[in-house]
Amino acid sequence: MRVLRFLGVSLVAFVGLPAPALNAALGAPVPAKLEVLPAKATLFGPQASQRLVVIGTFADGSRLDLTADAQFAVGDPKVAAVDPRGFLHPVADGKAEVLIRVGSVEARVPVEVSGAVSPRQVSFRNEIQPVLTKLGCNQGSCHGSQHGKGGFRLSLLGFEAEPDYTAIVKSAEGRRVTPFAPEESLLLLKPTLSVAHGGGKRMEPGSPESELLKLWLEQGAPAPSRDDPIVTGISVFPTQRRMEPGQEQRLIALARFSDGTTRDVTDQAKFDPLNEGVAKVGPTGLATTVGQGETNLMVRYQGHAALARVTVPYAYEKSFDFPAHNILDEKVATKWRELGLVPSGLSTDAEFLRRAMLDTIGTTPSRSELEDFLADTDPAKRAKLIDRLLDRPEYVDFWSLKWGDLLRIDGTKLGAQGMLAFNLWLRDAFRANKPVSAMVDELITAQGSIYTNGPANYFRVATGPDDLAETTAQVFMGVRLQCAKCHHHPFEAYGQDDYYGLAAYFARIKTKQSQEFGLFGREQVIYVAKTGEVGQPRTGKTMKPTPLGDEAADDPVDRRRALARWLTASNNPWLARNVVNRYWGYLLGKGLVNPIDDLRETNPPSNPDLLDALAQEFVAGGFDLKKLLRLILNSRVYQLSSLPNPDNRLDTTFFTHYRVKRLTAEQLLDAINLATGTFEKFPLKPAGTRAIALPDTNYPSYFLDTFGRPERALACECERASDPTMSQALHLMNGDLINRKLTQADGRLTRLLRDPRLTDETLVETLYVVTFNRLPSPQENEAARQLIVDAPSRALGAQDLFWGLLNSKEFLFNH
Structure with a gap:
């Protein structure tokens, strides 16, 4: 049974009835239980509010957003008040309980209020800037662009409070704000289109955003303070929902602050769908499903992001026979069952032979190889074929080519001898099956002659601390850090401090000339100087060498060694997740995260459990690339036919059939x-x-x-054209x-x-x-x-x- 499908019922007689009465009149099913989010409400300050979302679970296991059908009441109205929409507001300090009822089913949520009678002070950092972000005023296409608009420039997405305050209140002779007559401030008049505005109408007069800006102006437009609590993270509720097309779900965004408080920031947060073909979401956080599949809804506030996953199955109760070869098959099969997808059948032996050879050694089979493989009756012949392919000399050729693209081994920049030295080192690494962790360590800490020590050329491909930081992050972590050089990354938690903290690891790398290969040998030597630092250009602060998202870490001899230890540590997920996602993409035609070199919180994997399992197996196997290839190639999901069936023909994301890809x-x-x-x-x-x-x-x-052969000028997988x-x-x-x-x-x-x-x-x-x-x-x-x-x-x-x-x-x- 799927609830709330009232086919053939005339609604004319019920026009004007409230939702609970309408559902009762229509005989709507009663939920078996209610879940209320958040499970506990905390209200801090007189301006605080907290909306509640009510989800009902029915006897058949289906779940619906019943917030509009629910009735709300506070046990002690002297502590808090709640309106019919489920919005809580403080009345006085204390504790109380909210009763939520849908039909005869009830749930209760505790609420705690503090600071209810303290003076209301609008925060520029935590209230005004988020409003400007939500209205789009500080976007890259508006005042957040490099040179601003109309002589008015704001930091991109409001990541710099002090400069933004100066631009709004003090610059242009203070013409944008009029604290003694707030209604006459351009800050209010332009976005409401009361006067001409090139950016069009951004808010309505009297809207919550307009009233907040007005209140701030009435208070004298107070400046941001160093004592302002800082956002430390955000959460979204519910975190995941299984829905049907056309259903709605309200989302709540909660921010955590450095003073220990949490606040409902749904009104200030920005909501975006990652796949509008599955679900859309409005500015108030109301999500609506429009198609089948799975997507994530992104919520952003003050440089932090959270995701809510929405699953809309293609079908229900679809059974299939899929004997799992390894843990990868178990993870993909679980996802297929969640989505009601049925995998295609197994590829033929001829198809598998050609596919495995192209993916492993870049080579098509000869006639004798085809005939021998087809004639082989050994049930384990596919696994044995994989072992033979990984031992062939073409394996070294093919994967040296792949990694040569990543490391940008190019004779134009390195010279013929430097290029050959780098390429020979790479070939030796694949021939010896060197763990990728050891390869990364050698590359990051390399020094010496570019002619006799191949990895030293890494510091000629990328030159300067900035370039080296960007290359290292993208190649070994799958993180595109370029945006953070000039401003806070719009889709990540990284800012300029993170960028230049990573760049500091390479501040002491120097190059000198050598005549060991003759006066005109053009040999260069990479060495580590005793001094050298990186400054953050906006603050002028000297940056300590710091890995992304972690504490500062240095080394008394060569600070790069600290970075290499951090990056290759078995408990650090970055390297493993980056490598396995790339290899999955190489073999299956599409990464679990796409693009395959853009791993970030706001670009989630299509199958998080599968990516975790791959990374764990890779680390447990000692960062062994051949073990990783065996794991994927031996999986049944890799060996599926490329022909879709009626149950998976719409799937382009979950690997229910092999993804056809053009030869390089x-x-x-x-x-x-x-x-x-x-x-x-x-x-x-x-x-x-x-x-x-x-x-x-x-x-x-x-x-x-x-x-589509790449020039090897960029550390991006996108450089190799595949279209x-x-x-x-x-x-x-x-x-x-x-x-x-x-x-x-x-x-x-x-x-x-x-x-x-x-x-x-x-x-x-x-x-x-x-x-x-x-x-x-x-x-x-x-x-x-x-x-x-x-x-x-x-x-x-x-x-x-x-x-x-x-x-x-x-x-x-x-x-």
Whole structure:
């Protein structure tokens, strides 16, 4: 049963009835119990208020927001008052109890009031600035932009109280406020559009926001004080809800302050949905579901954020058979059952072989590899294949390429010798299966010659404390810190103190020239100086080296060692969560957090339990990348078919079927060469060198550039383009590369056609195997043979067939 579905009932007779009476008249089901949020109300100060949200749980387990149907009463009205909406207000100091009733079901909530008769003093920091933020006055598109608007500039999202107060009250000769006549203040007149305002109407005269600003002006526009309590965090209630399309849920935002108080800041908080296709939320915190799936509703207040998760199942009571191979399968299956999703079936052996080889070693299978794998009857053949792939030399090539992108190993900036030294170190690390924690430690603490110590080049790729802080945060933590350089991060708790505290770890890194490789060898040496500090530009304060979100930590010899210890500690989640999310994204086509290098509180994972399990397994395995790959590759979720079924065709988030992804530029070029039996000659590299084995991205190749090879100029995964373009399609269909390889004298097709014993059936079968890595169906074989027969010549027919296969989605995508 799903409650409150009154189909076919005429509501005309009930117009004007209050909600409880209307529901009673309609025979609405009575909840089995009530949950009231927050479970305890605390009111501090004469201005305090606390709204209550009532959620009813029904006999079938469904839950509804019944706040509008509830009746509220305070046991002792001398302590607190409550209005019909469930808003509590202080009357006098003391304790009381609120009775909440829906039908015959009751619940009680304790309420404690303090400071009820103290003078009302509006706080600029904790009341005025949040109002300006909610109204949008200090957004990046308005007065919070770099140069402000109309000569009026505020800090972005109100993170700097003192400068904002000066801009409002003192700058422009004080023309924006008139404390002795508040109604004439531009601060009130412009946002209500009583006078012309380029930003349009932001509030109504007489609205709560307008009245608060007016009261502040009437009190003389008091300035922010160093004694003002500071927000230490916020919470949102309820934290999660399972709902149906079209249902509503009221949200409450509570802020915790440094003086130990908590306050309802729902009216001042800003609400935003992360996926409007599932749920929307209004400025008052009223959320409405509009579609199926799962999303989070973000609540922001004074630089802090909290999330409420909303789940709208696709279906109910869907059962499926999904034998779990490991803990990853258990976590995804739990999420599917929550959402009423049914996974696709298992991929075929041919599909799995091609997929696993491309994802693990960037290589498509040969005919002999395909035939051997299909003929193998061992139930454990997939696991054994994975073990063999991880031991192949192409594994080193492929993952050195991946990490070369991350670390920006580039000969243009590093020079040929520096680039090769860095690349060889990386290849040795993957060949020896060095734990990623050890790799990170070597990189962050590297010093010495850039020619003899590869990791030292990390400090030439990124130069200066600022660049090094941003690179380190993004590559090893998945944190995009760039915004915090100039202002508080709009979606994170990081500000300039955090940014320059991290940059302080690299303040003593210096570079000097060396002539060990000759006068013109251009060798450089990275070393640690005895002095060097970083100052916070806004405050002028010298920053102590401090990891993000933690206490200051230094080292008497090299402060970078303290950062490396912190970052690679087993109890520090940042490195592990960053790496496993990237690897999940590489293999499954989409990260648990997306973009995969943007881990933050306001960008939550699609399956938090799965991300936690992955990270825990990775740390328990000693930061071993091969163990991580085995864990994911052996999971049943990775081995699912890419074909959706009727129950999961709308799912693009929860991995109910394998996510088809386009081959990378290097994979595609190598796959074309392998299929056509040809190779590309790169300058200064031996003939037959594969694209995945190139040490950097400066080897000329129009094909690789067209298909998204990155320049390695940014420490961002976004630099490698993955979206298809018209240029790519034209290059494949009409470009020189494929047409040349189809007719090349020593190419596969030319050699096949020289064999007088080769039948058309065998020819078709061979071309299918080298492109799609599977045998053609009888219908495909017949249609392809007919194409060859109908062509002006056998060679032209075969070329047309081969061209079509190389341009097909089945070849261009990993599925």
